[in-house]
Amino acid sequence: xxxxxxxxxxxxxxxxxxxxxxxxxxxxxxxxxxxxxxxxxxxxxxxxxxxxxxxxxxxxxxxxxxxxxxxxxxxxxxxxxxxxxxxxxxxxxxxxxxxxxxxxxxxxxxxxxxxxxxxxxxxxxxxxxxxxxxxxxxxxxxxxxxxxxxxxxxxxxxxxxxxxxxxxxxxxxxxxxxxxxxxxxxxxxxxxxxxxxxxxxxxxxxxxxxxxxxxxxxxxxxxxxxxxxxxxxxxxxxxxxxxxxxxxxxxxxxxxxxxxxxxxxxxxxxx
Amino acid sequence: xxxxxxxxxxxxxxxxxxxxxxxxxxxxxxxxxxxxxxxxxxxxxxxxxxxxxxxxxxxxxxxxxxxxxxxxxxxxxxxxxxxxxxxxxxxxxxxxxxxxxxxxxxxxxxxxxxxxxxxxxxxxxxxxxxxxxxxxxxxxxxxxxxxxxxxxxxxxxxxxxxxxxxxxxxxxxxxxxxxxxxxxxxxxxxxxxxxxxxxxxxxxxxxxxxxxxxxxxxxxxxxxxxxxxxxxxxxxxxxxxxxxxxxxxxxxxxxxxxxxxxxxxxxxxxxxxxxxxxxxxxxxxxxxxxxx
Numbered sequence: 001x002x003x004x005x006x007x008x009x010x011x012x013x014x015x016x017x018x019x020x021x022x023x024x025x026x027x028x029x030x031x032x033x034x035x036x037x038x039x040x041x042x043x044x045x046x047x048x049x050x051x052x053x054x055x056x057x058x059x060x061x062x063x064x065x066x067x068x069x070x071x072x073x074x075x076x077x078x079x080x081x082x083x084x085x086x087x088x089x090x091x092x093x094x095x096x097x098x099x100x101x102x103x104x105x106x107x108x109x110x111x112x113x114x115x116x117x118x119x120x121x122x123x124x125x126x127x128x129x130x131x132x133x134x135x136x137x138x139x140x141x142x143x144x145x146x147x148x149x150x151x152x153x154x155x156x157x158x159x160x161x162x163x164x165x166x167x168x169x170x171x172x173x174x175x176x177x178x179x180x181x182x183x184x185x186x187x188x189x190x191x192x193x194x195x196x197x198x199x200x201x202x203x204x205x206x207x208x209x210x211x212x213x214x215x216x217x218x219x220x221x222x223x224x225x226x227x228x229x230x231x232x233x234x235x236x237x238x239x240x241x242x243x244x245x246x247x248x249x250x251x252x253x254x255x256x257x258x259x260x261x262x263x264x265x266x267x268x269x270x271x
Numbered sequence: 272x273x274x275x276x277x278x279x280x281x282x283x284x285x286x287x288x289x290x291x292x293x294x295x296x297x298x299x300x301x302x303x304x305x306x307x308x309x310x311x312x313x314x315x316x317x318x319x320x321x322x323x324x325x326x327x328x329x330x331x332x333x334x335x336x337x338x339x340x341x342x343x344x345x346x347x348x349x350x351x352x353x354x355x356x357x358x359x360x361x362x363x364x365x366x367x368x369x370x371x372x373x374x375x376x377x378x379x380x381x382x383x384x385x386x387x388x389x390x391x392x393x394x395x396x397x398x399x400x401x402x403x404x405x406x407x408x409x410x411x412x413x414x415x416x417x418x419x420x421x422x423x424x425x426x427x428x429x430x431x432x433x434x435x436x437x438x439x440x441x442x443x444x445x446x447x448x449x450x451x452x453x454x455x456x457x458x459x460x461x462x463x464x465x466x467x468x469x470x471x472x473x474x475x476x477x478x479x480x481x482x483x484x485x486x487x488x489x490x491x492x493x494x495x496x497x498x499x500x501x502x503x504x505x506x507x508x509x510x511x512x513x514x515x516x517x518x519x520x521x522x523x524x525x526x527x528x529x530x531x532x533x534x535x536x537x538x539x540x541x542x543x544x545x546x547x548x549x550x551x552x553x554x555x556x557x558x559x560x561x562x563x
Contacts, residue, residue, distance in 0.1 A: 009312075267547045
């Protein structure tokens with residue numbers, strides 16, 4: 001017995017960039033311990049497991065890192081929609097997934113794949129000691145703006161170059177941001193064709209020194225920059241070593257993330 | 272035609288144990304940059320690239336990458352590559368000679384699915400000057416047993432009196448990295464009678480056990496390390512007075528090897544399991560302008 005498994009680079013149009021995920025097409029629900037073992041064996045940031053649609057057309061979707069099951073994963077959801085549309089002959093333009101975070105939808109079009117996620121508001125960080133620690137952890141100026149949302153801390157830098165050049169002190173990041181620290185800055189260095197916003201995400205407390213491309217971070221970045229720049233639709237670039245691109249559109253309390261994906265590996269899983 | 276890639280668990284007979292490796296079968300030598308890209312993408316401890324022989328007498332050429340770093344010698348990647356050639360694609364013969372950066376290596380199909388690798392033997396040289404630092408780095412809780420330290424190849428071997436000493440490490444990762452070895456190998460005899468088998472049961476047949484720590488890109492514990500047994504084999508063969516030994520690497524995933532010292536070679540025998548059979552969907556290395 002074998003199971004079809006695909007490795008996909010998400011939020012990019014080139015192989016070896018974006019954020020990699022494995023997508024496993026199941027015939028039906030599988031044992032969680034087995035899914036965890038497969039995800040550990042893949043050793044990718046996330047492995048997604050998707051089952052065939054129910055009578056309403058909704059597909060069950062679960063995501064595992066090499067060590068735990070997670071509540072929400074944007075890039076593996078994009079990767080799953082990509083596999084269904086390009087590898088599994090699914091022709092529906094709109095896909096619904098039943099997940100730990102409720103029903104998520106994905107829309108497949110010529111522009112890429114759009115996934116619909118909750119908008120996550122942030123607020124100025126009022127704890128000055130924590131704000132100073134966050135600035136110091138990423139080498140930001142003493143007057144750099146710092147915002148917070150749950151376990152996320154956002155440090156706003158002056159320019160794309162400053163975001164790219166940032167060398168974080170990961171021990172200090174772990175102390176300053178309970179979950180992860182995002183550095184972000186305005187795009188514009190590349191003129192009209194470049195991104196509107198750039199970012200990087202450091203999550204040593206989540207076991208990720210730097211994440212290649214982070215869907216969830218853009219649920220925070222979208223509303224933050226949409227308000228600042230006065231328009232709801234933004235081109236975003238995550239300036240990690242692998243790099244990734246997405247379009248973020250804020251729609252009330254939801255964020256639509258649109259990106260592309262590339263299949264790297266088509267496999268039969270033999271276990 | 273797309274390139275074929277396999278994911279193999281080496282030095283075990285069951286999936287999700289042993290040491291995983293990807294094996295990529297090439298039609299022609301590929302560029303280093305492309306191999307680095309693929310190895311980084313597989314996210315495996317090692318990705319082995321097998322290309323046709325270069326006409327110098329070897330059947331195949333073999334290189335190993337861990338992410339963007341090329342490895343000097345990789346036993347489990349060689350076992351994985353041999354499992355693919357012997358058991359997945361049906362190599363023409365049951366013996367393979369590889370040209371590698373570590374010289375010519377051989378693989379032979381043995382009984383009952385065993386694959387026997389011929390690797391260089393590394394002779395241990397006593398290095399008592401390293402003992403204090405090794406004891407402090409590996410038993411950071413202060414519970415170090417009596418240790419002996421030896422060097423061979425680019426590795427540091429730390430020998431302890433019992434299995435429990437091997438299982439009861441309290442590793443200070445930066446201090447282990449600072450020991451400056453390719454691999455830090457902790458080893459003890461396989462059966463000392465009074466060990467606590469509830470923690471990590473070992474097959475009673477293990478003549479010696481080991482754990483191995485390697486540093487590139489942050490210290491990690493290796494699951495199963497073939498190349499470390501190029502030093503462990505000669506060390507224990509001399510100590511136990513016999514050339515054929517059963518070895519257990521007591522990592523979380525765990526692995527089993529049979530080690531035979533024969534002159535300046537070590538024969539490592541083990542099994543392997545195919546977990547994934549895949550086609551690479553990315554452009555092949557030739558169309559990317561690779562040069563041999």
